[in-house]
Amino acid sequence: xxxxxxxxxxxxxxxxxxxxxxxxxxxxxxxxxxxxxxxxxxxxxxxxxxxxxxxxxxxxxxxx
Amino acid sequence: xxxxxxxxxxxxxxxxxxxxxxxxxxxxxxxxxxxxxxxxxxxxxxxxxxxxxxxxxxxxxxxxxxxxxxxxxxxxxxxxxxxxxxxxxxxxxxxxxxxxxxxxxxxxxxxxxxxxxxxxxxxxxxxxxxxxxxxxxxxxxxxxxxxxxxxxxxxxxxxxxxxxxxxxxxxxxxxxxxxxxxxxxxxxxxxxxxxxxxxxxxxxxxxxxxxxxxxxxxxxxxxxxxxxxxxxxxxxxxxxxxxxxxxxxxxxxxxxxxxxxxxxxxxxxxxxxxxxxxxxxxxxxxxxxxxxxxxxxxxxxxxxxxxxxxxxxxxxxxxxxxxxxxxxxxxxxxxxxxxxxxxxxxxxxxxxxxxxxxxxxxxxxxxxxxxxxxxxxxxxxxxxxxxxxxxxxxxxx
Numbered sequence: 274x275x276x277x278x279x280x281x282x283x284x285x286x287x288x289x290x291x292x293x294x295x296x297x298x299x300x301x302x303x304x305x306x307x308x309x310x311x312x313x314x315x316x317x318x319x320x321x322x323x324x325x326x327x328x329x330x331x332x333x334x335x336x337x
Numbered sequence: 338x339x340x341x342x343x344x345x346x347x348x349x350x351x352x353x354x355x356x357x358x359x360x361x362x363x364x365x366x367x368x369x370x371x372x373x374x375x376x377x378x379x380x381x382x383x384x385x386x387x388x389x390x391x392x393x394x395x396x397x398x399x400x401x402x403x404x405x406x407x408x409x410x411x412x413x414x415x416x417x418x419x420x421x422x423x424x425x426x427x428x429x430x431x432x433x434x435x436x437x438x439x440x441x442x443x444x445x446x447x448x449x450x451x452x453x454x455x456x457x458x459x460x461x462x463x464x465x466x467x468x469x470x471x472x473x474x475x476x477x478x479x480x481x482x483x484x485x486x487x488x489x490x491x492x493x494x495x496x497x498x499x500x501x502x503x504x505x506x507x508x509x510x511x512x513x514x515x516x517x518x519x520x521x522x523x524x525x526x527x528x529x530x531x532x533x534x535x536x537x538x539x540x541x542x543x544x545x546x547x548x549x550x551x552x553x554x555x556x557x558x559x560x561x562x563x564x565x566x567x568x569x570x571x572x573x574x575x576x577x578x579x580x581x582x583x584x585x586x587x588x589x590x591x592x593x594x595x596x597x598x599x600x601x602x603x604x605x606x607x608x609x610x611x612x613x614x615x616x617x618x619x620x621x622x623x624x625x626x627x628x629x630x631x632x633x634x635x636x637x638x639x640x641x642x643x644x645x646x647x648x649x650x651x652x653x654x655x656x657x658x659x660x661x662x663x664x665x666x667x668x669x670x671x672x673x674x675x676x677x678x679x680x681x682x683x684x685x686x687x688x689x690x691x692x693x694x695x696x697x698x699x700x701x702x703x704x705x706x707x708x709x710x711x712x713x714x715x716x717x718x719x720x721x722x723x724x725x726x727x728x729x730x731x732x733x734x
Contacts, residue, residue: 284432284681285439287688291607292672304439325673328683330395 274317275335276324278306282331292326293319306331347373347383347646348622354719355588355617356663357650361385365655370635373646381407381625381644382637385651387658387675389635393647394680399626400427401682407625407644421565424682431681434566437552438685441544447688450490451696457485458696462704471711474730478697479582480575486693487574491567492536492543501528505572509723522568529567533560544570574686577619580726581690582697585613587717587727588665589698590710595667600702609667610694615674616665619724621650624678649675650725705734 276296285304289297296316298307312320324334349358364371369386384390393399402425423434440446465477484502488495504521507513532545533553540546545567552558558566589596589609599605624647632639639645653674654662660669677684684690702708710717711731718728 284435284683285443285685286677286683287442287444288672288683290444299443299445300440301443301445302440303436304441304443322672328395328679329681 274312274320275337276308276311276320277333277335278308279329279331279333280305282329284329284331286328288326288328289323289332292323296320297323297332344372344374344380347375347381349373353663355725357618357621357654361651361654365651368635368637370637370639370645375407375644379407379644381646382634382639383646383651384635384648385655386635387652387655390647390649390652390675391679392634393626393645394624394675394678394682396680397428398628398630398632399645400629401425401431401626402427403627404625404644407627407646408623421562422569423566424569428681434562435681435685437548437558438566438570441547442685442688444688447692450486450689451692453489454486454692454696455700457489458482458693458700461485462700466704471731471733474586474732475579475583475727476729478701479579479586479730482582482693482697483575483577483579486578486689487571490544490574490689491571492541492545493532493571497528501525501571502575505575506722508572509576510721512721525568525572526564529564529571530560533564533567570686573684574689576722576724578690578693580619580720580724581613581617581694583730584617584619584726585610585694585698586701586708586732587710587714587730588613588616589702590708590732591714592665595665596702599667599698600706603699605667606695606699607691608671610691610698611671611674612665612667612669613694614676615653615659615671617725618648618650618653618674618676619726620676620678621648621725622646622723624648624682649678707734708732709734 283305285299287299289306290299293316296309296312296319298309300307320334324332349360351358365385369389370382370384372380373383374380384393405425423431461478461481465472484498485495488498504524507521508518533549536546536549540550548563553560553563599609626645626647628639628641628643630641653676656662677687711733717730720726720728
């Protein structure tokens with residue numbers, strides 16, 4: 274599984290941080306998404322949830 | 338069953354207060370995008386499927402510009418008066434303004450407000466327990482917590498709260514006089530303009546002071562744009578969060594087994610709050626978008642200029658997204674609800690709302706374990722506004 278984030282599309286809603294706090298953070302400058310790392314096997318559900326709840330479609334999870 | 342060919346009038350009546358109108362289930366199956374007649378006899382599309390609602394709110398073929406024409410409330414009057422709010426803009430203009438604010442509303446940043454919000458809740462609860470019983474929880478807890486939190490965050494003197502809240506309420510009552518709503522909007526803009534002047538002269542730690550320093554002093558924003566932005570921030574988090582506090586308490590009291598679990602295990606609270614947001618789905622009349630292009634949606638041909646009502650109350654009760662949707666269940670996966678909207682306009686202040694709800698529910702049931710309704714549940718009065726919720730909640734303990 275591989276996460277990619279689109280900082281330009283991000284609207285700083287913070288839903289990803291609530292869903293997967295170990296995988297996502299928000300920039301202090303403009304609140305946009307910071308990807309902290311790729312998910313391990315235990316974090317895959319959280320990663321998919323973050324993708325699902327992102328209001329701006331700024332998180333894409335490639336399951337391969 | 339709605340008569341075939343008849344165009345239903347929006348809003349449709351509810352049978353049970355927290356369940357959407359029963360026709361929504363029928364629409365979802367038979368005509369998930371269906372024509373309804375609005376308040377002024379114009380027509381719009383009512384969108385009832387979760388996926389379609391997310392499409393309308395998340396796809397740039399649908400615009401927020403001019404959506405006020407299809408809004409039920411007196412905020413139409415405010416828009417007609419020319420108030421510039423970035424909630425009624427599309428990208429890239431919308432993004433330009435929203436990005437000025439997002440750093441102040443990150444999960445981390447709002448978490449820093451926790452001690453202040455907990456202290457507000459504690460203080461309001463202390464006044465409540467030392468006062469007469471029974472008491473209306475909406476007036477004695479929900480409204481003051483929401484109000485004091487917003488004053489603290491935005492930097493407004495608390496003694497002004499009744500004045501500006503009265504004007505904010507005028508804008509959201511369904512049958513408000515448009516002239517009165519327009520005047521209330523102008524009053525609020527004038528008030529915020531004076532606040533900007535004051536914070537420019539004597540800056541503090543509050544959001545107004547920070548935005549004045551970051552945006553106005555540096556010339557990044559026109560004063561009128563900053564004033565409109567602050568007007569939105571001042572009123573957006575008051576009635577909404579207060580409604581969730583009062584109505585959420587009512588729903589929890591109606592589910593004593595789940596409430597007991599929450600009291601015993603604080604780790605359940607964050608998800609329970611997501612479920613409350615979904616279950617109540619306070620926004621039952623809005624949100625509205627306008628088609629920019631010809632689009633096929635839910636089997637209908639949408640033409641440019643058509644209005645679409647993409648209401649969270651319909652999406653959050655779609656059984657395909659939330660099985661057995663009218664059941665309240667603090668253990669269900671609810672985080673994908675759209676109670677805060679969806680798309681680029683999704684509520685900026687949602688971490689503040691979550692913080693307030695967490696602080697209130699954990700303190701309220703810990704301090705008043707015997708909290709109960711003081712009237713039969715079927716006598717509880719509901720709002721007549723843009724928001725679904727309890728008008729008052731007499732409680733005892």
